[in-house]
Amino acid sequence: MGTVRNVHIRTLPAPADRAGALLDRIAGADDPLFPSPAWAPVRFDRPLAVGAAGGHGPVRYTVAEYEPGRRVRFAFDPPGNGFHELSVEPLGPGRCLLRHVLEQDQRGTERLAWLLAVRAVHGTVVEELLDNAELALTGATARPARRGRYVRLVQRLTWDRPAATDVPEAAGLLHAALPVADHQDAFAVEWRPGMPADPEAWNVLPGDPSVVEYDGAEGLYGEDGKHLTYRVSVLVDESARRVTMSSRVRPHDRWGRLHWALVRRAHPVAARLLLRRAHRRLALAALRAGERHASHLVSDGVDAGSDPVVLMS
Structure with missing residues (x-):
């Protein structure tokens, strides 16, 4: 000791x-x-x-x-x-x-x-x-601290991991778009002070989804495919200090059901990864606490x- x-x-x-x-x-x-x-x-x-x-x-x-x-x-x-x-x-x-x-x-x-x-x-x-x-x-800061490679590695490895949760009742766009679905899940991370509260900043999906809607603190993304429809909601609840990503999927025929059966097991892993990456990207890009308050101090x-x-x- x-x-x-x-x-x-x-x-x-x-x-x-x-x-x-x-x-x-x-x-x-x-x-x-x-x-x-x-x-x-x-x-x-x-x-x-x-x-x-x-x-x-x-x-x-x-x-x-x-x-x-x-x-x-x-x-x-x-x-x-x-x-x-x-x-x-x-x-x-x-x-x-x-x-x-x-x-x-x-x-x-x-x-x-x-x-x-x-x-x-x-x-x-x-x-x-x-x-x-x-x-x-x-x-101003005369000599700002620098994160060394080792610290950045530890930070990356220990970054918050999204936790499974229920689809929020407040996700109104999602409930209206797909009131009935064959599958739904949701994952949440902590909203930290200094992170954006605008759901548009939290678009976690790669590419350009054909469906994009915003209403208050919620963003909705998705595709209306021939065989399958899906929606992904991102709800930023600043008061509860929580960002929730919810998904709903509805196959239309046997090809849609086959497609979903093939990707279903990988979906939670991919959803968690996308939300975790967005969380880390936005946190590291945000203004520092001192910068946020310098103007009035x-x-x-x-x-x-x-x-x-x-x-x-």
């Missing part, structure tokens, strides 16, 4: 109270710090306060200590131990230090995972968080931030 202490700091050319105001918005609908949607967002079961439980992705923790505008500490849930913490330290008029500290006792597979993958990914996520703070406060006359300093365990 060994104790890991991992520290990242960034000197910012802005007063501590302005940086602290960003810290107070962590996990909120307008979180300007956490690098979502490229990474799974921080979610809690209540507004930021001591006792709020949640985390980001598979990492679970609870708010253990909170000083508004200055510091927040998250304690890892059992069987984990230790904490990670964000704090703001004044450095004088117009300057402050934003610090992230992770401290944890690790053993066995936990230590191995840290050395093989978690340390590199953690370092990248924290540096992108500090980039967002600098960008939100100054409108930047003050006139503030200079770009200083270079980051990183201390790695």
Whole structure:
């Protein structure tokens, strides 16, 4: 067993109270710090306060200590131990230090995972968080963090996988187009802050389907073939933080039934793959959190931030 202490700091050319105001918005609908949607967002079961439980992705923790505008500490849930913490330290008029500290006792597979993958990914996520703070406060980032090849590989391999679900009642276009079908299924992924809410951006089908309709948060695509008709609905439910891709198929004759029998087993795999690819593509193309909020956070006359300093365990 060994104790890991991992520290990242960034000197910012802005007063501590302005940086602290960003810290107070962590996990909120307008979180300007956490690098979502490229990474799974921080979610809690209540507004930021001591006792709020949640985390980001598979990492679970609870708010253990909170000083508004200055510091927040998250304690890892059992069987984990230790904490990670964000704090703001004044450095004088117009300057402050934003610090992230992770401290944890690790053993066995936990230590191995840290050395093989978690340390590199953690370092990248924290540096992108500090980039967002600098960008939100100054409108620029002096030296943006870069995702190395290994981090990009881990990110790709661990990207969210669509989960099977029911066809939403709110998918009105789909229900109207094919009220009766021989087959239907649906898969869903998390809608992350910063991702488009316009269903037109979520057209997951390759090529140019002959049927394309939009109504509010739903997009409908499909083909009316001689032997088989299909429709694919993509419903973007921003309030439920969910994107659902639903399919319905109706063969018209024995050739249509034969065709569907041949592709039926492969369909769920292909549907999940298309939705996962669209989810990843849109997340990586989205504006960073700092960019989304810089326009109303930047003050006139503030200079770009200083270079980051990183201390790695």
